[in-house]
Amino acid sequence: MSRPRYVRRFSRSERALHWVHASAFFVLLGSGLVLYLPSLAAQVGRRPFVKDVHLLTALAWILALAAVVVIGDRRGLRATTRELDVFDADDRRWLLGKDAPQGRFNAGQKLNAALTAAFAVIFLVSGALLWLGERDTRFRLDGTIVLHDVATYASVALVAGHLYLAVIHPTTRHALRGITLGTVREDWAREHHPKWPTDAQ
């Protein structure tokens, strides 16, 4: 039997962005839960330190994302963004649960990317307002903290689904190889992403 052929699905810049975002998410979630849940807050204590961890991680997250864009493959990232932004007729059919051929990203992955970007903006804006509001009451807007909470609950649900598909679900978990090593099996790509022109890779 011949060895499986692999095709490149994610560039180094794309993988770097993904893992910067993923690691920041979990550090922010962990520190955020300590700040949020009274039982954890009482056990851990050290609120000012946990707050610093939360804030500095947020800062590092934004700077690292910016750094990847600046020093990475900007043209490639722009092309990927355009790819993610376009929902064609097949994508719409796929989202309605019908069988429709998908490109490098299926419609669910496009939706996940859009929601993840939206949550990032919501977290950043509401978090910045919470930080500013503590220093200047003009930035203290009712609902900021609720917005931050809603985004947390929603993004945890989204990440849980993402993790299930990436790590557990048998037919999709091969994609994990793509976001870690960069490549996926060609036959898997043809089956799941037939509209993705893998020959061009």
Next chain:
Amino acid sequence: MSGLVPSGVGAVLPQPTSGWRIYTVASTMPRIDPGTYRLRVDGLVQRPLSLTLADLRTLPVAEQVSDFHCVTGWSVEDVRWTGVRIRDLLAGASPLPSAGALSFVSAEHPYVDSLTLDQALLPDVMLAWAMDGRPLARPHGAPLRLVVPAMYGYKSVKWVARIVVTREPVVGYWEERGYDTDAWIGRSNGA
């Protein structure tokens, strides 16, 4: 100021915290042995006091149900507090005629906040040792916290260790950081 999300959105969220958030400013949350705890009352008084929890319980017991509003935008409704009114506490210390304000010093250094005497004597202000029928829990300021329902929560000092009677209100922890001294709900802090 206007809200970022429609009111009511917060109410439909899961409430793993029964609505409370625990804010602390020091690196460790005070852990106070109720057996050796003393509440000191001094400053502009004729008789400085040092009271055990048992001493406090000999004073007339006050109970109330009130809402708690945090300046950061969360609220807990219908909290049942049990404790003692400031008037009953101060009676034992006999404040001097020059007394005009109280500062509440927390065991959580350097947290402190103050009320004018008039504010402290409002009918729903109290020092509470029980919340919702149970002894006050450590994250809520055990063994004794201030409760000022008409003002934002930063006035309701937790882990109260000392009450100093002064002429004027002292600048509290959050007031030093730009928050209003008179923290009336809906009428302060840019509201």
